[in-house]
Amino acid sequence: xxxxxxxxxxxxxxxxxxxxxxxxxxxxxxxxxxxxxxxxxxxxxxxxxxxxxxxxxxxxxxxxxxxxxxxxxxxxxxxxxxxxxxxxxxxxxxxxxxxxxxxxxxxxxxxxxxxxxxxxxxxxxxxxxxxxxxxxxxxxxxxxxxxxxxxxxxxxxxxxxxxxxxxxxxxxxxxxxxxxxxxxxxxxxxxxxxxxxxxxxxxxxxxxxxxxxxxxxxxxx
Amino acid sequence: xxxxxxxxxxxxxxxxxxxxxxxxxxxxxxxxxxxxxxxxxxxxxxxxxxxxxxxxxxxxxxxxxxxxxxxxxxxxxxxxxxxxxxxxxxxxxxxxxxxxxxxxxxxxxxxxxxxxxxxxxxxxxxxxxxxxxxxxxxxxxxxxxxxxxxxxxxxxxxxxxxxxxxxxxxxxxxxxxxxxxxxxxxxxxxxxxxxxxx
Amino acid sequence: xxxxxxxxxxxxxxxxxxxxxxxxxxxxxxxxxxxxxxxxxxxxxxxxxxxxxxxxxxxxxxxxxxxxxxxxxxxxxxxxxxxxxxxxxxxxxxxxxxxxxxxxxxxxxxxxxxxxxxxxxxxxxxxxxxxxxxxxxxxxxxxxxxxxxxxxxxxxxxxxxxxxxxxxxxxxxxxxxxxxxxxxxxxxxxxxxxxxxxxxxxxxxxxxxxxxxxxxxxxxxxxxxxxxxxxxxxxxxxxxxxxxxxx
Numbered sequence: 001x002x003x004x005x006x007x008x009x010x011x012x013x014x015x016x017x018x019x020x021x022x023x024x025x026x027x028x029x030x031x032x033x034x035x036x037x038x039x040x041x042x043x044x045x046x047x048x049x050x051x052x053x054x055x056x057x058x059x060x061x062x063x064x065x066x067x068x069x070x071x072x073x074x075x076x077x078x079x080x081x082x083x084x085x086x087x088x089x090x091x092x093x094x095x096x097x098x099x100x101x102x103x104x105x106x107x108x109x110x111x112x113x114x115x116x117x118x119x120x121x122x123x124x125x126x127x128x129x130x131x132x133x134x135x136x137x138x139x140x141x142x143x144x145x146x147x148x149x150x151x152x153x154x155x156x157x158x159x160x161x162x163x164x165x166x167x168x169x170x171x172x173x174x175x176x177x178x179x180x181x182x183x184x185x186x187x188x189x190x191x192x193x194x195x196x197x198x199x200x201x202x203x204x205x206x207x208x209x210x211x212x213x214x215x216x217x218x219x220x221x
Numbered sequence: 222x223x224x225x226x227x228x229x230x231x232x233x234x235x236x237x238x239x240x241x242x243x244x245x246x247x248x249x250x251x252x253x254x255x256x257x258x259x260x261x262x263x264x265x266x267x268x269x270x271x272x273x274x275x276x277x278x279x280x281x282x283x284x285x286x287x288x289x290x291x292x293x294x295x296x297x298x299x300x301x302x303x304x305x306x307x308x309x310x311x312x313x314x315x316x317x318x319x320x321x322x323x324x325x326x327x328x329x330x331x332x333x334x335x336x337x338x339x340x341x342x343x344x345x346x347x348x349x350x351x352x353x354x355x356x357x358x359x360x361x362x363x364x365x366x367x368x369x370x371x372x373x374x375x376x377x378x379x380x381x382x383x384x385x386x387x388x389x390x391x392x393x394x395x396x397x398x399x400x401x402x403x404x405x406x407x408x409x410x411x412x413x414x415x416x417x418x419x
Numbered sequence: 420x421x422x423x424x425x426x427x428x429x430x431x432x433x434x435x436x437x438x439x440x441x442x443x444x445x446x447x448x449x450x451x452x453x454x455x456x457x458x459x460x461x462x463x464x465x466x467x468x469x470x471x472x473x474x475x476x477x478x479x480x481x482x483x484x485x486x487x488x489x490x491x492x493x494x495x496x497x498x499x500x501x502x503x504x505x506x507x508x509x510x511x512x513x514x515x516x517x518x519x520x521x522x523x524x525x526x527x528x529x530x531x532x533x534x535x536x537x538x539x540x541x542x543x544x545x546x547x548x549x550x551x552x553x554x555x556x557x558x559x560x561x562x563x564x565x566x567x568x569x570x571x572x573x574x575x576x577x578x579x580x581x582x583x584x585x586x587x588x589x590x591x592x593x594x595x596x597x598x599x600x601x602x603x604x605x606x607x608x609x610x611x612x613x614x615x616x617x618x619x620x621x622x623x624x625x626x627x628x629x630x631x632x633x634x635x636x637x638x639x640x641x642x643x644x645x646x647x648x649x650x651x652x653x654x655x656x657x658x659x660x661x662x663x664x665x666x
Binding site: 014 | 309
Binding site: 147155156157158169172176182200215218 | 563567581584595599606
């Protein structure tokens, strides 16, 4: 267990030393959201209706952008070989790396989202649910994205391919996260939607590491 | 299929030298022994136990050095060596390992400032610090000068004296007294009949 | 080299042996497919009644529904084969996934086009976001994803294995996707009852439907066998080329 934590910290350290890597997805998130009023007009009611969906869609796309740094460098410089041979299960290694990745993608998204919500005239009743949905949902995005990154390792045009593979798998998360926020905005309970999201989180934590580890082993063969 | 019909054993303290032209499968065999590749048929055993039955044990037993050095540009030599050693619970052995490979003056240097020979030495220090009984080295001397090769040979001798095993694939001459070995070109599949089962 | 007894399935990884097997099956399935298709179309287009609400355009259902059913069955078969390939490491299993995928994608596409053509006379729109069509659209992209992934590797074996893992993840996610799309659909269209499942099945409608499903199934078997044969041959050619030092 402590080895996994050591890997988590190590990965975090590496990510922070490549500081410019961290900025790009966050900048994309902010810019893409700011494009929305420019594209559909600044009418507050319209923006308020679009806000939950647009915030989540841009979070999805920004996560995709950030997935590149999860395994690609390690694969290219031989670190992945060593990780596969480390005295801990590869599945645990995947979890540690995904956790470190989430800290530098999902967590900043959660921090910035309320500001963007204000700019999109998001319903004041929805802000808490927005944050909770991001808290539960972005780790699932990172996990499924990690699977996509693992399975496209060594593939040509891996980046474009990643979007094609991962976006269909993101559909349920998008649907339940936005419906949770929408429910909150109408004064209804967002609990059932959030609980479903939480079940994806629980299922993902258990299942995704196995799929991703299998994909990684395939890439190393 | 790259090779077929291999059958060998290496005792504790022993060494195996793999030679052969490019593409003959030296790297594949080393990766296979590390557990990164599964054989199409056949088995790998340690002390009479099949390693495929216990992948965790397999990982504990081996230290692997591939073509790449796995040296991160933004990490210092010490940070990298200590991290990998700490995964095996041997963080305190990192200093000695770096010293053995002549890296004592470079411990705080970041990977991106190292020459290829220095990176190779850092990778070797990692193997030494890890303390695994079986060292699988693929072209360990690439980029090393005479002094560093001597340091490597000393490390190999010390490891074997402690009962460890060294398997090395190499083009260059390297002192491995009493090593068994073979040329992988001698084990190429004969004809397509061997492909039938594939 | 000794020739040990080769287990039954492994024997058919040899293209010549597989060719003999499929050569025996193919004429039957191809013939059955042609007959069932002819019969099915006859009953669908001529000998069954038009719907009292939708008129003649209900006949599109006889293509839309079987295509939808096939699109999901094929994905299920692909997942089963992918699992078999990972557990038993048999070459034929992984190749089946690759052979079946374009057919599944084609069925999905056919379902989407038929659904679109059906929607126009029914609701005046070329596309409606009903639960079934939306799920089929996502399924279409699952197929496309597999096809793109499998061909994106220089080493075909690695591509097949990656694709197999992808299909297994997809098949686990597919019920979740359908459930979530259903939910989304009812959330956003509570009033209207837009549904592609069509009117209740009358006996006279059941027959052409079954015939069309049978036609699509035998067609699938025929073409997948042909594609499997050609995949095995391609693999053999690649092996010869590598041995000869061509690559």
